[in-house]
Amino acid sequence: MSENWINVCTSSDLVDNSGICALVNDEQIALFKICQGEEQFIYAVSNWDPIGKANVLYRGLVGSIMDEHFVASPLYKQRFKLSSGECVDDDSVKITVYPARITDQQVQLQIVS
Amino acid sequence: MTTNEHLTRIVIVGNGMVGHHFVEQLIQQSNEVYGKNQFHITVLSAEPRLAYDRVHLSEYFSGKTADELSLTSAEHYQELGVDFQVNARVDQIDKQAKMVTIESGAVFEYDKLILATGSFPFVPPIPGNDQPHCLVYRTIEDLEAISASAKVSKVGVVVGGGLLGLEAANALKEAGLKTHVVEFAPQLMAVQVDVSGGRVLKDKIEELGVEVHTQKATQSIEAGENSRYKMVFADGEILETDMILFSAGIRPQDKLAREFGIVIGERGGIVVNDHCLTSDPDIYAIGECALWNNFIFGLVAPGYTMARAAASNIVGGDVVFEGADMSTKLKLMGVEVGSIGDAHAREHGAQTYTYEDQVAGVYKKIVINAETNKLTGAVLVGDTGDYDTLLQYALNEIDLPEFPESLILPSFGDAAPTLGADALPETAMICSCHNVTKGDIIASLDGGACDLAEIKSCTKASTGCGGCAALLKSVTDSELEKRGVEVKKDICEHFAYSRQELYHMVQIGQIKTFDELLSKHGSGIGCEVCKPAAASILASIWNDFVLEKPHVTLQDTNDTYLANMQKNGTYSVVPRIAGGEITPDKLIVLGQVAKKYNLYTKVTGGQRIDLFGARVEQLPLIWEELIEAGFETGHAYAKSLRTVKSCVGSTWCRYGVQDSVGQAIDLENRYKGLRSPHKLKFAVSGCTRECAEAQSKDIGVIATENGWNLYVCGNGGMKPRHADLFATDLDTETLVKYIDRVLMFYVRTADRLQRTSVWMENMEGGLDYLKDVVINDSLGLGAELEQQMQHVVDTYQCEWKTAVTSEQSRKRFRQFVNSEKSDANIIFVEERDQIRPATEIEIDQILGVKKPVKAAATSINIVEVE
Numbered sequence: 001m002s003e004n005w006i007n008v009c010t011s012s013d014l015v016d017n018s019g020i021c022a023l024v025n026d027e028q029i030a031l032f033k034i035c036q037g038e039e040q041f042i043y044a045v046s047n048w049d050p051i052g053k054a055n056v057l058y059r060g061l062v063g064s065i066m067d068e069h070f071v072a073s074p075l076y077k078q079r080f081k082l083s084s085g086e087c088v089d090d091d092s093v094k095i096t097v098y099p100a101r102i103t104d105q106q107v108q109l110q111i112v113s
Numbered sequence: 114m115t116t117n118e119h120l121t122r123i124v125i126v127g128n129g130m131v132g133h134h135f136v137e138q139l140i141q142q143s144n145e146v147y148g149k150n151q152f153h154i155t156v157l158s159a160e161p162r163l164a165y166d167r168v169h170l171s172e173y174f175s176g177k178t179a180d181e182l183s184l185t186s187a188e189h190y191q192e193l194g195v196d197f198q199v200n201a202r203v204d205q206i207d208k209q210a211k212m213v214t215i216e217s218g219a220v221f222e223y224d225k226l227i228l229a230t231g232s233f234p235f236v237p238p239i240p241g242n243d244q245p246h247c248l249v250y251r252t253i254e255d256l257e258a259i260s261a262s263a264k265v266s267k268v269g270v271v272v273g274g275g276l277l278g279l280e281a282a283n284a285l286k287e288a289g290l291k292t293h294v295v296e297f298a299p300q301l302m303a304v305q306v307d308v309s310g311g312r313v314l315k316d317k318i319e320e321l322g323v324e325v326h327t328q329k330a331t332q333s334i335e336a337g338e339n340s341r342y343k344m345v346f347a348d349g350e351i352l353e354t355d356m357i358l359f360s361a362g363i364r365p366q367d368k369l370a371r372e373f374g375i376v377i378g379e380r381g382g383i384v385v386n387d388h389c390l391t392s393d394p395d396i397y398a399i400g401e402c403a404l405w406n407n408f409i410f411g412l413v414a415p416g417y418t419m420a421r422a423a424a425s426n427i428v429g430g431d432v433v434f435e436g437a438d439m440s441t442k443l444k445l446m447g448v449e450v451g452s453i454g455d456a457h458a459r460e461h462g463a464q465t466y467t468y469e470d471q472v473a474g475v476y477k478k479i480v481i482n483a484e485t486n487k488l489t490g491a492v493l494v495g496d497t498g499d500y501d502t503l504l505q506y507a508l509n510e511i512d513l514p515e516f517p518e519s520l521i522l523p524s525f526g527d528a529a530p531t532l533g534a535d536a537l538p539e540t541a542m543i544c545s546c547h548n549v550t551k552g553d554i555i556a557s558l559d560g561g562a563c564d565l566a567e568i569k570s571c572t573k574a575s576t577g578c579g580g581c582a583a584l585l586k587s588v589t590d591s592e593l594e595k596r597g598v599e600v601k602k603d604i605c606e607h608f609a610y611s612r613q614e615l616y617h618m619v620q621i622g623q624i625k626t627f628d629e630l631l632s633k634h635g636s637g638i639g640c641e642v643c644k645p646a647a648a649s650i651l652a653s654i655w656n657d658f659v660l661e662k663p664h665v666t667l668q669d670t671n672d673t674y675l676a677n678m679q680k681n682g683t684y685s686v687v688p689r690i691a692g693g694e695i696t697p698d699k700l701i702v703l704g705q706v707a708k709k710y711n712l713y714t715k716v717t718g719g720q721r722i723d724l725f726g727a728r729v730e731q732l733p734l735i736w737e738e739l740i741e742a743g744f745e746t747g748h749a750y751a752k753s754l755r756t757v758k759s760c761v762g763s764t765w766c767r768y769g770v771q772d773s774v775g776q777a778i779d780l781e782n783r784y785k786g787l788r789s790p791h792k793l794k795f796a797v798s799g800c801t802r803e804c805a806e807a808q809s810k811d812i813g814v815i816a817t818e819n820g821w822n823l824y825v826c827g828n829g830g831m832k833p834r835h836a837d838l839f840a841t842d843l844d845t846e847t848l849v850k851y852i853d854r855v856l857m858f859y860v861r862t863a864d865r866l867q868r869t870s871v872w873m874e875n876m877e878g879g880l881d882y883l884k885d886v887v888i889n890d891s892l893g894l895g896a897e898l899e900q901q902m903q904h905v906v907d908t909y910q911c912e913w914k915t916a917v918t919s920e921q922s923r924k925r926f927r928q929f930v931n932s933e934k935s936d937a938n939i940i941f942v943e944e945r946d947q948i949r950p951a952t953e954i955e956i957d958q959i960l961g962v963k964k965p966v967k968a969a970a971t972s973i974n975i976v977e978v979e
């Protein structure tokens with residue numbers, strides 16, 4: 001059972017207030033780092049844009065609405081909440097979110113198979 | 114001709130402004146009443162073209178083309194299902210058989226006939242009036258003849274000092290002729306202004322170098338001694354001239370009625386009732402040929418009302434024509450003239466207040482009724498600033514203030530008592546061209562319109578003569594305010610400011626990064642709206658490299674990856690090909706690169722070549738090769754200058770008058786890289802044939818014999834807009850100066866993602882205001898705007914060159930941080946010998962996903978992915 005945290009890259013690979021993409025077990029996972037004041041947030045979501053139907057989410061712009069962080073799809077601009085995967089602009093779609101953390105300069109994900 | 118038996122057949126004789134308005138009205142009213150067009154409409158136009166804007170005819174001399182003046186087109190009529198013939202003068206009506214015949218002999222049957230034959234210029238019966246350089250001013254062909262004659266003339270005379278005569282005189286003066294106006298009456302514009310007003314007007318016009326001769330009756334036109342002709346007057350004096358323009362009034366074109374037994378007035382004009390019906394129950398007359406209550410209305414707005422009334426009568430509606438207000442406001446040779454209602458104080462018991470300032474040349478008079486509580490007329494010469502207010506007092510019978518003279522007396526310090534939009538009743542007519550009242554504006558706000566542009570587009574208000582623009586805006590603003598709509602311009606939740614305000618903050622506060630802007634003036638972390646807007650503002654002002662660390666995460670994906678994302682997540686690459694000129698060697702390189710990376714190639718509308726299907730990780734490799742061959746970025750991904758399209762110009766073309774390609778290349782190289790609120794497209798045409806389609810561009814340049822004509826704020830695309838003619842015959846230096854100023858002013862003041870066309874539509878004061886700012890430097894900003902542009906020009910860098918040489922930037926062009934693999938979901942198939950993205954079904958098939966395949970694609974060639 002247990003925690004199952006996988007190392008995917010180092011924290012220096014992350015880009016402040018932007019996204020990168022990692023390939024984990026043939027899954028494409030978008031990783032975002034958001035800096036707000038002193039605080040830092042790490043998010044991991046599926047890179048697949050269910051509306052644009054392409055692997056592009058890591059190339060979207062990040063932002064906030066009412067203090068919730070989101071990424072806007074670079075294709076058709078729908079916004080997905082990074083904490084829940086919900087789509088702000090379309091109730092019918094959702095993206096997968098993964099627990100993510102930084103330990104010892106390593107970006108780690110928890111992937112339940 | 115296709116005739117449908119079930120439809121009522123409508124034949125319209127004449128396709129002038131009013132005849133055309135009738136077509137639109139009938140179809141609109143029919144749609145409203147029957148839910149569809151119930152009529153088979155046939156339009157017969159004696160002129161060689163369809164309807165055009167006669168009111169703005171004089172603009173033909175300042176460069177407007179016949180196309181730009183047109184009110185409709187063959188395609189438009191076809192779309193509406195309207196049959197039409199040009200060069201089709203009707204010369205017979207058979208009222209019994211209900212049919213008309215045109216000169217060629219063709220016959221058209223009707224159920225209802227509409228006479229919209231307008232009027233023709235009156236040429237006084239003076240011996241010698243039929244010589245080649247004796248002309249009139251009514252049609253485009255007339256203007257062509259006047260232009261031709263002016264080219265071989267030095268002196269011109271306009272016979273007639275009315276409204277049209279003075280407009281014609283202005284045209285001759287602009288054409289460089291020594292100009293005279295000869296008037297039979299003792300004063301100018303005797304219909305609209307009184308004797309004193311006429312005198313002030315005469316003085317002002319003579320100051321401008323036009324000689325005015327009043328009380329002159331011409332007896333004959335003979336061969337001249339120094340000029341082509343000699344006019345001999347009744348008092349024995351003579352005037353030598355090379356050409357003569359008759360503008361001595363108009364006469365209703367009632368020939369058909371006269372010849373075929375339809376009642377006409379004593380002094381001409383087809384007699385009509387309130388429904389615009391003539392003496393024949395199936396024949397209507399509308400516009401300048403119609404005589405209502407013994408009166409001919411020589412303006413377009415009453416004609417439009419007649420068209421509405423006639424159409425309404427045909428569809429069973431209740432709109433009637435009840436006369437019309439003949440008030441006018443105009444600017445003749447820069448002299449403002451206004452006339453309202455009973456200008457001559459002829460009504461019983463009328464009393465007047467008069468104000469005259471001989472020093473400034475201003476004359477104002479108001480006429481009030483016997484009870485001294487209502488305004489019934491006014492004359493304004495030299496300053497029509499009070500016109501709108503006075504007109505509303507007159508039209509809406511608003512009670513006069515305690516001291517009516519305060520309406521025209523100059524105010525010192527205290528603002529003049531203008532009539533607020535609030536004081537107007539809902540019935541107040543705001544736009545008389547399109548019959549829009551204050552009530553209509555309120556209704557369209559109720560119906561969901563929420564700004565000026567929307568009101569304009571749904572009511573058409575202010576899209577006719579445009580005279581009501583200021584009034585429309587103040588009514589709209591005051592209504593919006595009443596609804597508590599604070600016209601909110603906040604760009605998003607992170608900044609309570611408009612784009613224009615942010616621009617100022619960045620500039621004044623010397624703000625260099627988004628973080629700084631956010632911490633000083635915003636909240637949260639920003640979003641997909643404010644970040645690219647801020648990035649664009651920062652780039653317009655400081656022009657740093659867009660992929661530098663503080664800026665890179667602000668950009669839309671296209672800006673970040675310096676390429677255009679396509680539907681499957683791959684990119685297209687568009688190198689700059691300035692002016693569309695490219696050497697064979699470079700063309701070959703493009704082909705080689707496309708081949709090597711297996712890219713789909715297509716020629717774009719902006720005269721360059723687009724390479725599709727590049728994966729994100731291939732972009733730097735592709736660009737290394739392109740840069741090596743001398744290419745630079747084309748900014749196709751950015752809100753900035755895209756292309757300057759050109760025709761081949763005088764270098765090769767038999768018709769070209771200037772080197773349009775050279776000019777296009779220079780302009781493209783100057784403005785490339787300028788970040789702006791939205792994309793910018795230019796074009797340069799080498800002659801007026803306009804093969805580069807410059808008039809559909811943000812900045813359009815058209816070569817003339819003497820230099821360049823500049824057009825601004827045009828647009829193709831979803832909502833096409835013809836560019837406005839901004840200035841004519843410019844040398845290159847002035848051209849560039851004006852473009853610098855226009856563009857920088859746009860960059861400073863436009864909203865986010867607002868194209869120049871919409872910017873212009875929303876600009877208070879419109880084209881004239883922009884001209885004032887740019888040409889007359891009315892805000893004193895000219896030098897600053899140019900300087901700022903020069904900074905952008907001087908700090909230009911090819912973003913791709915900088916990107917490929919920076920390790921930091923290159924790192925971003927990786928699909929995965931932790932793998933060299935490519936995105937396995939990007940799959941191409943072949944079509945017409947090139948790649949294209951596979952469809953969803955094809956991808957499932959190829960990847961072997963077990964899903965029901967709806968339409969099995971036959972023989973798919975999978976393109977190898979390395």
Ligand SMILES: Cc1cc2nc3c(=O)[nH]c(=O)nc-3n(C[C@H](O)[C@H](O)[C@H](O)COP(=O)(O)OP(=O)(O)OC[C@H]3O[C@@H](n4cnc5c(N)ncnc54)[C@H](O)[C@@H]3O)c2cc1C
Nearest residue numbers: 127129130131132159167202203230231400401411412413
């Ligand atoms: C230079 C100029 C400036 C003006 N400025 C203003 C202004 O500022 N404000 C304003 O309100 N008004 C202005 N006017 C007046 C305005 O243009 C007219 O009121 C308006 O055009 C009248 O429209 P209409 O359709 O009745 O007549 P027209 O526009 O004259 O159209 C009549 C058409 O019928 C055609 N026709 C005639 N007989 C026949 C036939 N037998 N068979 C087929 N076709 C026929 C004619 O060729 C013509 O094309 C101006 C006019 C001119 C010339």
